[in-house]
Amino acid sequence: MVGDLGIEPSVRLREGVTVPCHTLRPVAHYRAALPFGEAVFTVPRRGRQPENILQLTLLQRIKRGNPDGKVFGMKKPKWVVAKEQTKKAAAAETVWLFGLHAVRDALENPNRQKLRLIVTKNASDKLAEAIATSGITPELVDPRKFNAPLDPQSVHQGAALEVKPLDWGKLDHVCAGEPGLVPRVVMLDRVTDPHNVGAILRSAEVFGACAVVGTRHHSAPETGALAKTASGALERQPYLRIRNLADGMEELRNMGYLILGLDGEADETIDAAVEGHRDQPIALVMGAEGPGLRQKTKETCDKLVKIDFARGFGSLNVSNAAAVALYAAKP
Numbered sequence: 001m002v003g004d005l006g007i008e009p010s011v012r013l014r015e016g017v018t019v020p021c022h023t024l025r026p027v028a029h030y031r032a033a034l035p036f037g038e039a040v041f042t043v044p045r046r047g048r049q050p051e052n053i054l055q056l057t058l059l060q061r062i063k064r065g066n067p068d069g070k071v072f073g074m075k076k077p078k079w080v081v082a083k084e085q086t087k088k089a090a091a092a093e094t095v096w097l098f099g100l101h102a103v104r105d106a107l108e109n110p111n112r113q114k115l116r117l118i119v120t121k122n123a124s125d126k127l128a129e130a131i132a133t134s135g136i137t138p139e140l141v142d143p144r145k146f147n148a149p150l151d152p153q154s155v156h157q158g159a160a161l162e163v164k165p166l167d168w169g170k171l172d173h174v175c176a177g178e179p180g181l182v183p184r185v186v187m188l189d190r191v192t193d194p195h196n197v198g199a200i201l202r203s204a205e206v207f208g209a210c211a212v213v214g215t216r217h218h219s220a221p222e223t224g225a226l227a228k229t230a231s232g233a234l235e236r237q238p239y240l241r242i243r244n245l246a247d248g249m250e251e252l253r254n255m256g257y258l259i260l261g262l263d264g265e266a267d268e269t270i271d272a273a274v275e276g277h278r279d280q281p282i283a284l285v286m287g288a289e290g291p292g293l294r295q296k297t298k299e300t301c302d303k304l305v306k307i308d309f310a311r312g313f314g315s316l317n318v319s320n321a322a323a324v325a326l327y328a329a330k331p
Contacts, residue, residue: 095163098156098224105232106161107134113164118148123158165222168238171248174211182331183281184209186322189245189297190288194220198229199319205237207326216241246300252283261285261293261301270305270328284325286318
C-alpha cells in the first residue's frame with residue numbers, strides 16, 4: 001500500500017481481505033518485497049505494538065533477518081533529509097580566527113569553544129595571559145612554516161585559533177535588552193562583505209546595541225576576516241543569523257520595536273523619525289551597498305528614513321551608515 005505521511009488508506013490483500021489502518025500520526029514508510037508482491041507500508045514507532053498484519057509481518061522479518069523478502073530502508077521526505085544534512089554540517093562547522101586582537105578576545109571568552117591554537121614564539125609571549133586563562137595548550141611553530149589553514153594573504157600576526165561558532169540564542173531573548181537600557185538593534189538585509197559586517201559589529205558594540213541581525217543565507221558568516229575587522233567585538237556583540245528577515249522584523253515589532261529602514265531616497269531624516277521615540281526600542285535596517293533594501297524589507301518597515309547630508313554628495317558605505325544611524329538613534 002502507499003499512503004501519505006500520517007494518513008494511510010485501507011490495505012487490500014490479494015485474497016480480497018481489507019484491513020483498515022487508522023494511523024493518524026507521522027509514520028516511517030518502508031518498502032518490502034512480500035510473498036504476494038511489493039508494498040510500501042508503515043512500521044510502528046519503537047515501544048508500540050503493531051496495528052495490522054503488515055506491520056506485524058515486517059517486524060517479524062526484521063527480527064529474523066528477513067529471509068523471505070528484502071527491506072530497502074526508510075523512505076524519508078526530501079525536506080527531512082535536507083534538514084538533517086544542514087544540522088549535521090552546522091555541528092561540524094569550525095572557524096579559524098587570526099590576528100592578535102581577535103585571538104586574544106576569543107581565548108578570554110568563556111562562551112567560546114576553542115579547539116586548536118597555533119602560534120609563533122613571539123605571538124605566544126604576547127598572548128601568554130590569555131592562553132593561561134583559556135587553559136588551551138598552544139602549538140608553537142616556526143614563523144616561516146606557519147601551517148594554519150588560512151588564506152595566504154591573511155595578516156595573522158603569528159596567531160590562529162580554531163573555534164566553534166558562537167551560539168547567542170534566540171532573537172526574542174537577545175533583543176529583550178538589559179534592565180535600564182533602551183534596546184537598539186541593527187538588521188542587515190543581504191550584507192555579505194565580512195569586512196563591512198565586522199565594522200558594523202564594532203560600531204554596534206561602541207554605541208550599545210544589543211544585537212546585529214543578518215540572514216542565515218546571503219549574509220556574511222562568522223569568519224576570521226570578519227572577526228579581525230570587528231577587533232574583538234565579535235566576542236561581545238551578539239551576531240544572529242535568522243531564516244527570514246521580514247519575519248524577524250515582525251517579531252521585533254510585536255516586542256514593541258520601531259522598525260526604521262535606511263533608504264537614500266526616503267523623505268524623512270532619521271533624526272526626525274526618532275524624535276519622540278527615543279525611549280522606545282528601535283531596529284535600524286540596513287541594505288547592501290548598491291541594491292539597498294529589498295522591496296519586501298521596505299514594506300515591512302514602519303518608516304523609511306535617510307541620513308541628512310550637508311552637501312549634494314550623499315553616499316556612505318553600509319558600515320559607516322550604520323555607525324551614523326546608531327549615533328543618531330541614541331536613547
